[in-house]
Amino acid sequence: MPEKDGSVELPAPPRLVPPCARQSLPAKGSCWYCEKPLDSVRRFCGKSCADSFDEEAEYTR
Numbered sequence: 484m485p486e487k488d489g490s491v492e493l494p495a496p497p498r499l500v501p502p503c504a505r506q507s508l509p510a511k512g513s514c515w516y517c518e519k520p521l522d523s524v525r526r527f528c529g530k531s532c533a534d535s536f537d538e539e540a541e542y543t544r
């Protein structure tokens with residue numbers, strides 16, 4: 484029985500990091516992190532708030 488020549492394809496490693504929870508947050512008219520009023524399509528007033536929100540979400544799981 485012939486063996487494969489060593490080039491075994493490993494399955495992709497499972498993703499340990501779930502897709503960003505904030506991606507599924509609805510826009511609520513204000514920043515989810517600092518509650519600053521925003522237009523109706525944005526969830527965060529800036530990247531720093533989005534990042535901080537993500538960090539907190541990590542710790543509060």
Ligand SMILES: [Zn+2]
Pocket residue numbers: 514515516517518519527528529532
């Ligand atoms: Zn904010």
